[in-house]
Amino acid sequence: MNDLDHAIALLRQGELVAIPTETVYGLAADAANPEAVAKIFALKGRPSDHPLIVHIAGTAQLDDWAIDIPADARRLAEAFWPGPLTLILKRQPHVSDSVTGGQGTVGLRAPAHPLAHALLQQFGGGLAAPSANRFGHVSPTTAQHVRDEFGAECPLVLDGGASPVGVESTIVSLVDETPKLLRPGGIAREAIEAVLGRTLEHHQSNKTAKIRASGLLDSHYAPRTPLVLGTLPALLDDATRRMAAGERVLILHRTPIDALPAGAHHQQLAADAAHFARELYALLRRHDHQHDVLLMEAPPQTPEWLAVNDRLKRAATARLE
Template identity: 85%
Template sequence: MNELDHAIALLRQGELVAIPTETVYGLAADAANPDAVAKIFTLKGRPSDHPLIVHIAGAAQLDDWAVDIPADARRLADAFWPGPLTLILKRQPHVPDAVTGGQDTVGLRAPAHPLAHALLEQFGGGLAAPSANCFGHISPTTAQHVHDEFGDACPLVLDGGASPVGVESTIVSLVDDTPKLLRPGGIPREDIEAVLGHKLEHHQSNKTAKIRASGLLDSHYAPRTPLILGALPQLIEEAGRRLANGERVLLLHRTAIDAPITGIAQQRLAEDAPHFARELYALLRHHDRQHDILLMEAPPQSPEWLAVNDRLKRAATRHIL
């Protein structure tokens, strides 16, 4: 039995399988099996009212999971699937409450990773698959990250290499007359608006969006080591104070520093948004718990950095303006 067949057998038995996607690795279970889905919540330590995204092979399965699907949703699926875009739609009555968090909506996405796509094609149904990490922790972008997080508690981890996007999918709600951007991600906001022909409302919390969706909590994607974001001059001052207190400091910066700062570990970050996003979670995981404090230069506030800034805002312990 090859690994793909093994994964399908486990999923049909109601077990968990960690799968690679182009965004991050997901912890997958049969979305139609509430007992299997419950194992996701138990292993992750995830609140039971926090909805999951159902991964499907493609747009042909939309009607299996959603009702009253608007034309905008089909246009977006045609334009961006398979890819890192999640659509929030009205659910079919048979979709388990365990998947939707008890809401009348469901999140759907068709991942572009070839291994995940092949798995979904052969499995035939939908897979509930949040990020394969403990709730609130840094998302995994390699199979090794999943092993580090769960050890033998996850029955199988499919290794599809490093995730090429590196941050989670863009989430767009289409359950009323006003399309809403709930979470920026792998598909830029401007590309979605170009297909729709109009602007998206951007909601950055469950409260303002009036819907619960993945990744909208104030604290998320966070390392165990405190992370402080800010402008480089202020971070250098903060680093000096921390060093004087005997703390082990790591300074992560995009702007060039003329000379090393004695006693402070430093690492240069990618200057463009796609590379920064691809490396972000692996970087935070690598340095987590190796220092007393992580100081990171805040990226620009321009549109191409929207998803990265969203993740860092939720991951950071403190912001220095």
């Protein structure tokens, strides 16, 4: 039995399988099996009212999970699926509360990773699959990250290489007349607006959006080691102060540094947003527990950095100006 057949057998038995997607690795269970979905929450330590995204093979399965689907949703699915876009729609009555967090909506996405796509086509149904990590921790972008996180607690990890996007999907709500950007991600806001022909309302919390969706909590995507964002001059001053107090400091910067504080460890990061996003979670995982604090130069506040800035805002413990 090959890994794909093994994965399908486990999923049909109500077990969990970690799967690669183009965004991050997901912890998958049969979305039509509430007992299987409950295992996701138990393993992740995820609050039971926090909804999951259902992964499907493509647009042909939209009507299996959603009702009253607006034309805008079908246009976006045709434009960006398979790909890193999640649509929030009104749910079919049969969709389990365990997937939706008890809401009247469901999040749907068709991943572009060839291994995940093949799995979904052969499985035939939907897979609930949040990121394959402990709740609130840094998302995994390799199979080894998942093994490091769960060990033998996850029955199977399908290895599809490193996730090429590196941050989670963009989430757009289409449950009322006004399309809403709930989470920036792998599809740029401007690209979505170009297809819709209108502006997205951007909501950065569950409270303002009045809908619960993945990744909208104030603290999320966080390493165990404190992460501090700021301007490079402020971080260099902070590094000097911390090192004088005996702390182990790592400076993560995009701008070249002429003079480092004596003895400081540092790493220069990618200058472009796509490369930065692809490496971000692996970087945070690699340096977690190796230092007392991670000091990261904040990226620019420009559209191409929207998803990265969203993740860093939720991962950071402080910001220095």
